[in-house]
Amino acid sequence: xxxxxxxxxxxxxxxxxxxxxxxxxxxxxxxxxxxxxxxxxxxxxxxxxxxxxxxxxxxxxxxxxxxxxxxxxxxxxxxxxxxxxxxxxxxxxxxxxxxxxxxxxxxxxxxxxxxxxxxxxxxxxxxxxxxxxxxxxxxxxxxxxxxxxxxxxxxxxxxxxxxxxxxxxxxxxxxxxxxxxxxxxxxxxxxxxxxxxxxxxxxxxxxxxxxxxxxxxxxxxxxxxxxxxxxxxxxxxxxxxxxxxxxxxxxxxxxxxxxxxxxxxxxxxxxxxxxxxxxxxxxxxxxxxxxxxxxxxxxxxxxxxxxxxxxxxxxxxxxxxxxxxxxxxxxxxxxxxxxxxxxxxxxxxxxxxxxxxxxxxxxxxxxxxxxxxxxxxxxxxxxxxxxxxxxxxxxxxxxxxxxxxxxxxxxxxxxxxxxxxxxxxxxxxxxxxxxxxxxxxxxxxxxxxxxxxxxxxxxxxxxxxxxxxxxxxxxxxxxxxxxxxxxxxxxxxxxxxxxxxxxxxxxxxxxxxx
Amino acid sequence: xxxxxxxxxxxxxxxxxxxxxxxxxxxxxxxxxxxxxxxxxxxxxxxxxxxxxxxxxxxxxxxxxxxxxxxxxxxxxxxxxxxxxxxxxxxxxxxxxxxxxxxxxxxxxxxxxxxxxxxxxxxxxxxxxxxxxxxxxxxxxxxxxxxxxxxxxxxxxxxxxxxxxxxxxxxxxxxxxxxxxxxxxxxxxxxxxxxxxxxxxxxxxxxxxxxxxxxxxxxxxxxxxxxxxxxxxxxxxxxxxxxxxxxxxxxxxxxxxxxxxxxxxxxxxxxxxxxxxxxxxxxxxxxxxxxxxxxxxxxxxxxxxxxxxxxxxxxxxxxxxxxxxxxxxxxxxxxxxxxxxxxxxxxxxxxxxxxxxxxxxxxxxxxxxxxxxxxxxxxx
Numbered sequence: 001x002x003x004x005x006x007x008x009x010x011x012x013x014x015x016x017x018x019x020x021x022x023x024x025x026x027x028x029x030x031x032x033x034x035x036x037x038x039x040x041x042x043x044x045x046x047x048x049x050x051x052x053x054x055x056x057x058x059x060x061x062x063x064x065x066x067x068x069x070x071x072x073x074x075x076x077x078x079x080x081x082x083x084x085x086x087x088x089x090x091x092x093x094x095x096x097x098x099x100x101x102x103x104x105x106x107x108x109x110x111x112x113x114x115x116x117x118x119x120x121x122x123x124x125x126x127x128x129x130x131x132x133x134x135x136x137x138x139x140x141x142x143x144x145x146x147x148x149x150x151x152x153x154x155x156x157x158x159x160x161x162x163x164x165x166x167x168x169x170x171x172x173x174x175x176x177x178x179x180x181x182x183x184x185x186x187x188x189x190x191x192x193x194x195x196x197x198x199x200x201x202x203x204x205x206x207x208x209x210x211x212x213x214x215x216x217x218x219x220x221x222x223x224x225x226x227x228x229x230x231x232x233x234x235x236x237x238x239x240x241x242x243x244x245x246x247x248x249x250x251x252x253x254x255x256x257x258x259x260x261x262x263x264x265x266x267x268x269x270x271x272x273x274x275x276x277x278x279x280x281x282x283x284x285x286x287x288x289x290x291x292x293x294x295x296x297x298x299x300x301x302x303x304x305x306x307x308x309x310x311x312x313x314x315x316x317x318x319x320x321x322x323x324x325x326x327x328x329x330x331x332x333x334x335x336x337x338x339x340x341x342x343x344x345x346x347x348x349x350x351x352x353x354x355x356x357x358x359x360x361x362x363x364x365x366x367x368x369x370x371x372x373x374x375x376x377x378x379x380x381x382x383x384x385x386x387x388x389x390x391x392x393x394x395x396x397x398x399x400x401x402x403x404x405x406x407x408x409x410x411x412x413x414x415x416x417x418x419x420x421x422x423x424x425x426x427x428x429x430x431x432x433x434x435x436x437x438x439x440x441x442x443x444x445x446x447x448x449x450x451x452x453x454x455x456x457x458x459x460x461x462x463x464x465x466x467x468x469x470x471x472x473x474x475x476x477x478x479x480x481x482x483x484x485x486x487x488x489x490x491x492x493x494x495x496x497x498x499x500x501x502x503x504x505x506x507x508x509x510x511x512x513x514x
Numbered sequence: 515x516x517x518x519x520x521x522x523x524x525x526x527x528x529x530x531x532x533x534x535x536x537x538x539x540x541x542x543x544x545x546x547x548x549x550x551x552x553x554x555x556x557x558x559x560x561x562x563x564x565x566x567x568x569x570x571x572x573x574x575x576x577x578x579x580x581x582x583x584x585x586x587x588x589x590x591x592x593x594x595x596x597x598x599x600x601x602x603x604x605x606x607x608x609x610x611x612x613x614x615x616x617x618x619x620x621x622x623x624x625x626x627x628x629x630x631x632x633x634x635x636x637x638x639x640x641x642x643x644x645x646x647x648x649x650x651x652x653x654x655x656x657x658x659x660x661x662x663x664x665x666x667x668x669x670x671x672x673x674x675x676x677x678x679x680x681x682x683x684x685x686x687x688x689x690x691x692x693x694x695x696x697x698x699x700x701x702x703x704x705x706x707x708x709x710x711x712x713x714x715x716x717x718x719x720x721x722x723x724x725x726x727x728x729x730x731x732x733x734x735x736x737x738x739x740x741x742x743x744x745x746x747x748x749x750x751x752x753x754x755x756x757x758x759x760x761x762x763x764x765x766x767x768x769x770x771x772x773x774x775x776x777x778x779x780x781x782x783x784x785x786x787x788x789x790x791x792x793x794x795x796x797x798x799x800x801x802x803x804x805x806x807x808x809x810x811x812x813x814x815x816x817x818x819x820x821x822x823x824x825x826x827x828x829x830x831x832x833x834x835x836x837x838x839x840x841x842x843x844x845x846x847x848x849x850x851x852x853x854x855x856x857x858x859x860x861x862x863x864x865x866x867x868x869x870x871x872x873x874x875x876x877x878x879x880x881x882x883x884x885x886x887x888x889x890x891x892x893x894x
Contacts, residue, residue, distance in 0.1 A: 307759065328761030339759060348753040359749060359760030363742050372740045 002066035003027040004193055005051065005082075005162060010060035012046050020046035021057070022217040028162065033184065033194045035204040035225070038214035038237055039406075039434030044197045047214070048164050051195075052084045053077035083155030087166045089147050093140035097133050098122040101153045125153050130186040145176035149183070163187065165196035169203060170432070173292045174462060174496050181207050199435070201230040202463070213237055237435055248446045251470045254283025257454045258335075258423050263313035263323070265299045265478075273299040274478045276313065279514040281423060281454040286445065288469030288487060289458045290495050296478035297458045298340055301427045304456070305337040306330035307345075317423065331360055334422035338412055338429050340458070346412040347400050354382035354396040357415050389414040390440065406437030413441055417448065424448055427458045442468060462492055473514070474498035481505065483513040533812070533858040534826055541851035548847055555841035559848075562836030563829055569836060571718025575790055577828030578727045582782035583806030584824050585734045588815040590775040592738055594751040595648065597772055599659030600779040601803035602666030603640050607633035607780025609670045612688065612787040612794040613678070615695025622694045626788070629695070630726075633784040634777045640666065641776025645769035655772075663803075674794055688794035697721035697789040721789040727821075730778060734817035737774070747771055779803065805831075 005028040012021040020043045028034050036044045049055040051062065053071030062069050064080050071077040074084065091100045098118040099106075107117040122135040131149040139147060148168065155163060169177045184194055184207060198204060204211050205225060212222040213236040220236045258281040265274035273296045281287055291297050302308045304315055306327035314323045317333045325333075339345035347356055358378055361367055366377045382396030391410045393403060400408055409429070416424065426445060430438040445468060449455055459465050465472060469487040473480050474495060482498035482505045484490045497503040538560075545552045545559075558565075563573040583600050590597035614629040644662060647653035671686075678688045700720050701711045714720060738744040746767040749757040758764045786798055809827055813819035834848035 305759075326761070326763065327759060328763070331761050337759070344753070345755050345759045348749055348756045350752045351749065355745070355748070358745075359756065359762065362745050368742055371742075372736065373742055373745055375740075 004030040006063040008061050011058045013058045019217050024219055030193055032209040035208035035211040036197045042214040043217040044214050052082050078158050081161035083160030084164045085151050089151050091139050095139055097137050097150050098135035100139055100150050101157050125156050131183050144171050162193045167197055201233050252284045254452055256280050256282055258317050260315045261313055264311045265303055266311040283454050284452045285470045286449050286455040286457055286468055288465035288472045290465045290472055291475035291499050293460050295475050301425055336416040336419050336421035336424050338416050338426040340427035342409055342412050349401040350399050352397050353400055354378050356400050356411055357382050357385055360419055385414040406433040409433050423454045425456045476501035483510045485513050537854040537858045540854050549843050555837055555843045558840045559833040559837035562833040567717040571720055573828055573832035574720050577825045578723050579782050579785055580809050580828045581727050581820055581824035582778050583803050584809030584820040586775045586778035587806040587810035591810055592751050592815040593747045593771040595655055597655050597659050599644055600806050602663035603637040603776040603779030604783040604799050604803050605666045605670045606636050606640050607783030608787045608798050610636045611784035615691045615788055625694050630784055633780040637776035637780025638773045641773040645772030649765035649768040686796040691792045696792050697723055700724040719789050723785045723789050731817055731821055
């Protein structure tokens with residue numbers, strides 16, 4: 001019997017000459033969960049975009065149930081039952097869940113939207129597939145997990161048989177991920193077929209039936225998940241051995257370098273995002289902050305790096321107060337910052353790599369010579385950092401926008417690490433970048449720790465926090481709910497309870513450990 | 515040859531030439547329809563500035579103004595500030611330099627520098643205002659600069675009509691500037707240069723502003739591309755959040771960008787009164803400051819290319835004036851050709867998008883061709 005989907009010899013060359021897919025043969029069997037893994041730029045997303053019609057292949061063909069099809073746009077694909085659950089939800093925040101589910105294909109009564117029918121349909125689908133959604137809730141007020149379920153219902157409403165998920169767990173908490181996987185299993189029971197793109201090998205082994213590994217626009221192999229190991233998959237992805245376990249030297253905690261006292265922050269809209277936070281950072285120690293996104297981590301990092309002023313409380317580096325100071329003053333005090341949103345904060349995409357590497361030092365000698373900036377010094381600085389951090393580029397004069405995601409992050413890391421900070425704040429340092437760059441950046445963080453830098457690590461990737469940190473703090477609704485002095489001795493589930501505020505340590509319990 | 519074209523300066527030059535010459539060709543086609551003697555009219559247009567010495571002078575004088583307003587606009591645009599304040603800065607620069615040229619009883623060697631410096635200071639201050647509003651109150655710079663332009667123009671008119679204009683004058687014009695208040699010719703009045711000096715002074719108003727404008731271009735180029743301030747300017751222009759994150763004082767940089775842009779605008783105003791008009795007149799700049807936007811955009815906001823685009827655009831304007839006077843083609847027609855140039859420049863920016871669409875079409879068709887036979891064979 002023919003596979004449900006067969007993609008034959010797919011080649012995709014973008015107009016800028018990039019070969020995203022290079023002769024790909026790919027099959028999906030009915031009723032399976034098929035994971036696609038690979039580094040950034042390996043061509044996974046392009047292949048799936050071709051499958052659901054948002055990109056057209058340069059050559060090659062697609063067969064569904066043995067019949068050749070041509071998808072000129074996603075609507076064509078939808079008609080054949082292929083739908084995509086996007087990573088960035090395509091929803092209108094002010095609409096209700098039901099309105100978003102039927103968006104674009106609304107049931108109508110006369111010329112007006114039949115709201116009752118929309119709600120009914122949504123409820124029906126929701127119950128049928130075990131995807132819990134409140135049809136009448138306003139989308140912007142509900143959590144990410146439910147918004148993702150709306151996205152799934154949207155394509156089920158249009159009759160999708162094959163559901164493509166693009167990194168569905170990137171935005172979810174461990175508990176929400178668990179719920180999603182439960183829902184995925186229900187979908188399979190009901191006869192649907194699932195393809196999902198991911199970076200996380202743990203998820204591959206947890207849920208998929210088969211896994212396809214892509215590298216450099218080609219398929220390196222498709223195997224039964226039961227036969228695959230994480231190490232083996234990682235090796236296929238990057239073409240070399242990857243150490244998923246981080247090797248670090250035993251903790252040598254030095255002096256206290258930063259102390260944060262009763263820090264509170266109130267947002268422009270009047271919400272209290274941080275409530276009386278107090279903790280210390282020590283030389284040679286990585287302090288990890290675990291928390292579901294949106295529980296104040298972003299605000300904490302921005303207050304500590306000078307981008308926001310706190311409502312009350314303070315942070316001191318040695319004897320110097322660094323809160324309510326300018327970012328320049330904070331940097332001068334020895335704080336470096338890898339920002340969470342590298343594209344909007346950490347880089348200027350249209351400026352050259354060289355220019356991006358000097359934003360924190362252009363005004364100091366040897367960069368500034370008399371009244372001008374010494375071009376030669378800027379160029380040498382770029383050359384040195386490009387080499388040292390393995391940034392893949394022909395030269396430093398190219399704009400940062402010409403780099404891949406992983407290499408863009410390396411530019412940020414190169415700049416922040418090379419300023420010899422006393423304190424390094426790393427927010428989501430490896431989010432959305434490939435395995436090779438992730439490994440490199442983690443190694444560099446550990447290296448900084450060995451060199452005696454105090455590191456504050458904020459990451460949505462719980463396994464990253466757990467494997468890199470020496471000490472972990474959990475945050476929930478702007479408060480510290482727990483502190484774990486030995487990161488290696490706590491389980492993911494345990495952290496999860498504190499991250500969701502189900503469990504809390506008392507102030508007395510925490511005091512000595514912060 | 516390949517190397518020649520890969521040089522960015524040369525490519526940029528060719529690009530500008532291409533935009534302008536395409537517009538000229540279209541302009542000629544239009545002239546064919548509206549003129550009895552299209553070739554004569556177009557010849558007047560294209561060669562006009564070289565047919566008489568005074569016309570050559572007109573071209574250079576106008577180009578100097580265009581280059582200065584172009585620099586003013588380019589500095590703001592490079593920082594991604596859509597400032598339209600050049601008009602007001604120009605008008606106030608003209609007013610202040612004119613007043614000093616008229617009333618301050620000093621010899622040329624002191625009066626002229628004083629007038630220029632005061633104009634620049636006023637331009638700086640007048641630029642500071644929208645910069646301050648933008649940086650501290652997030653006031654939209656388009657609105658604030660346009661409003662400030664109106665204030666500047668009306669203030670200029672008010673002072674001219676009620677205080678500066680001689681009581682018995684029939685027009686709203688000041689008394690002519692004494693010779694000490696006029697910019698001296700760019701040719702030094704030395705015995706062995708006597709002939710050249712006379713030639714230029716009797717036919718043209720090309721003054722020492724020629725040297726100042728060269729200096730202004732160099733200063734602007736260095737300021738934008740070589741100094742720490744220029745680095746800040748380019749970073750706030752390319753990503754304001756990144757600049758702030760990196761420790762740049764974005765507020766002060768924003769304010770200074772507007773203020774420095776004002777210096778160049780005011781210099782243009784001083785040039786118009788002290789070199790060209792030799793008096794303070796109403797409507798000194800009808801649209802000159804806005805022409806600066808075209809000059810800046812053509813030069814991609816790079817001060818180094820602005821002399822090129824300023825001279826080219828100035829040539830078109832000078833030629834257009836001559837065509838208007840010496841043929842049956844109307845002023846409106848000339849405006850159309852100028853508008854065409856703007857269109858071609860913007861079209862040049864649209865081109866990459868068009869190319870992409872065409873390629874996508876091609877790819878789609880190719881897919882169809884390849885897939886169809888396969889589909890056909892399946893049916894059999």
